[in-house]
Amino acid sequence: MVRFGPYDVDFSMAEVRKSGVRVRVQEQQLRVLQALVDRPGEPITRDELRQCLWPGDTYVDFDRSLNVAVAASH
DSSP states (O other), X not given: OEEETTEEEXXXXXXXXXXXXXXXXXXXXXXXHHHHHHSTTSOOOHHHHHHHHSOTTOOOOHHHXXXXXXXXXX
């Protein structure tokens, strides 16, 4: 379990709570959050995030998909 501000995140249960109330998050948003939590204070490149989100043989419009995943988490 990871806590920051009013949020509690349980990655093993894929669950996010804000002040005790469950918040709906998409799988990709949770993966981005996991990548950031795994490397606190360190920069993470877009390519590293792509590798976390999609296997090497998957074709997606990465820039658009990443922007949507991050924007949706606000």
